Amino acid sequence: MKRLTRVALAAAAAALVIPVSGCAALLSAQQTHAYQYNGGDGAWTDIEDVAVRGLMLVAEDEEQANLFFTVINNSTEDAQVEISVGDTDVSESVPAGETLVQNPANPESESEPITVTGFGGKPGSLVDVEVSVNGQSETVRTQVVGTDLPEYQDLAPTGGASSDPAAEPTGEETAAEEQGAGETQAP
Structure with missing residues (x-):
């Protein structure tokens, strides 16, 4: 029974050490030194x-x-x-x-x-x-x-549609709109 407990504890310890050592490898100076980051837009x-x-x-x-x-x-x-x-x-x-x-x-x-x-x-x-x-x-x-x-x-x-010269009203169209706005029509 003691032997089975020791094997189980060794397996558990290895299960904890392996992922941690993998993460440590990602943080090594050699790997982070090779990483190029270009800050800024574009x-x-x-x-x-x-x-x-x-x-x-x-x-x-x-x-x-x-x-x-x-x-x-x-x-x-x-x-x-x-x-x-x-x-x-x-x-x-x-x-x-x-x-x-x-x-x-x-x-x-x-x-x-x-x-x-x-x-x-x-x-x-x-x-x-x-x-x-x-x-x-x-x-x-x-x-x-x-x-x-x-x-x-x-x-x-x-620009866009509002700055398109063809979309802008001419002086005659603007005057006609202003004149029409002041008039009311009888039903």
Whole structure:
């Protein structure tokens, strides 16, 4: 009986030690050192010595979005960077050692908004963006971020149906509406 109790205690101890040692292996310095975490919004990619950071689209709907990205040229030569998404192709030359920020809301950037159509996504989805550096291309799955967070409310394209010139009433239509609003009709 004592022998059976010892075997049972040894089995129980082994059952406790094995899972704990497995977890400890996940916390080793070697494994956590190899883990790469890219903090921040948007997709990241490195092609040659050029880093593309914060690649994302900000949209209110599926029709159009604004494109944002940062290109960091860590090489000793100028880089020709091309980004293609939906119906839009962007081509930029980034000098050696320089950074290009495509974010009109950033006070350090002199860029204009890049509005994209035909990108095939809606807020909350991922779309394929083709990034090319000096002719070497890579497809990057990129976020379509909505405007439900305060940080993005002013970054989506302005417009929609209300800013369509064909949807706006002309001066004659407005005058007719105002005149009709003041008149009452007898039954």
